[in-house]
Amino acid sequence: MECKNVRELLYDYTKNETAGAVTADIKGHLASCTACSTELKNIMDLKNIFKAGLADVPVNSIVAIREHMKKPAALRLFLKPVFAVAAVFLIAGTLLINGVVSYNKSAELDDFLDDSYKIVDHSDCYDVISASYSEDIEQEVY
Amino acid sequence: MDPKFEEIYRQNSRYVYNVALGILRNKDEAEDVMQNVFIKLFDSFQTFRGEANIKTYLYRMTVNKSIDYIRFQSLHSKKNEEIALPEPEPNNDPDAAKAALENLLGNLKDDLKIPVLLSEIGGFSYKEIASILKINLGTVKSRINRGITRLKELAAKEA
Numbered sequence: 364m365e366c367k368n369v370r371e372l373l374y375d376y377t378k379n380e381t382a383g384a385v386t387a388d389i390k391g392h393l394a395s396c397t398a399c400s401t402e403l404k405n406i407m408d409l410k411n412i413f414k415a416g417l418a419d420v421p422v423n424s425i426v427a428i429r430e431h432m433k434k435p436a437a438l439r440l441f442l443k444p445v446f447a448v449a450a451v452f453l454i455a456g457t458l459l460i461n462g463v464v465s466y467n468k469s470a471e472l473d474d475f476l477d478d479s480y481k482i483v484d485h486s487d488c489y490d491v492i493s494a495s496y497s498e499d500i501e502q503e504v505y
Numbered sequence: 506m507d508p509k510f511e512e513i514y515r516q517n518s519r520y521v522y523n524v525a526l527g528i529l530r531n532k533d534e535a536e537d538v539m540q541n542v543f544i545k546l547f548d549s550f551q552t553f554r555g556e557a558n559i560k561t562y563l564y565r566m567t568v569n570k571s572i573d574y575i576r577f578q579s580l581h582s583k584k585n586e587e588i589a590l591p592e593p594e595p596n597n598d599p600d601a602a603k604a605a606l607e608n609l610l611g612n613l614k615d616d617l618k619i620p621v622l623l624s625e626i627g628g629f630s631y632k633e634i635a636s637i638l639k640i641n642l643g644t645v646k647s648r649i650n651r652g653i654t655r656l657k658e659l660a661a662k663e664a
Contacts, residue, residue: 371650374649374650374653375631375646375650378624378630378631380630380631405657405660405661406653406657408660409653409656409657409660410625412602412605412606412609412660413606413625413626415602415603415606416600416602416603416604416605416606416607417519417520417523417603417606417626418522418523418526418532418603419519420518420519420522420536420539421522421532421536424518424522424536424539424540425514425518427540427544428514428540428543428544428547431544431547432547
């Protein structure tokens with residue numbers, strides 16, 4: 364294996380991501396190549412920076428999680444955005460339907476009251492009545 | 506607290522926090538992301554089968570929530586351009602290794618940084634990273650190798 368190929372696979376090698384035969388080739392190459400061994404050391408140094416550079420979790424982090432756990436399951440469910448939005452829509456929908464129904468009822472009532480107060484025009488009736496009445500009189504006379 | 510959940514928190518919280526911190530480079534935001542991730546995990550804890558599944562979920566959530574934070578910030582920074590916000594205070598972390606890592610990660614683009622963080626801090630294999638980030642294995646390998654090469658160059662400059 365040539366240096367170029369080994370270097371391309373060195374990080375994979377440190378993660379055990381190389382196949383058995385390739386791993387053996389790299390090992391063999393490293394045993395005899397100082398430049399590639401230095402390259403491997405650079406990668407290991409970098410990995411150590413990651414290890415040593417890990418920050419500690421802030422002490423109070425668990426507090427917020429514990430507080431959440433204390434809440435009743437139903438409340439936690441409501442706190443999920445999807446359910447909260449669904450609940451808002453449900454409440455808004457119920458209010459809207461109630462509003463529409465009560466509006467329709469009040470409109471019906473208004474119509475009823477309007478009808479009650481209307482002055483009924485009976486002039487047609489008078490004509491019919493007076494016509495039949497005059498017919499009756501004529502019949503009686505003759 | 507559920508002992509199983511506590512065990513998962515104990516084993517992963519530091520790594521979840523550090524992956525978020527690596528992406529966001531802000532301690533408060535990283536803490537916020539970590540708390541949200543564990544709260545979400547707690548709420549759907551009963552539905553999980555197997556610890557591997559939980560670990561994948563944890564880190565996917567961490568990456569997604571951190572990216573959401575960055576998107577939110579970039580939206581707001583565009584809005585706030587005219588407001589002239591004060592400069593953030595410099596981070597005077599006394600620990601040289603932490604400062605070195607922070608400096609290195611600050612010079613790496615997110616598409617390279619996130620797979621590297623999952624590899625080095627999360628300790629995931631390439632296959633697992635592909636599953637967490639929902640990208641193919643070849644892309645993971647390529648991004649990690651480019652990221653590591655870039656970090657080596659930066660570390661060499663620092664030294």
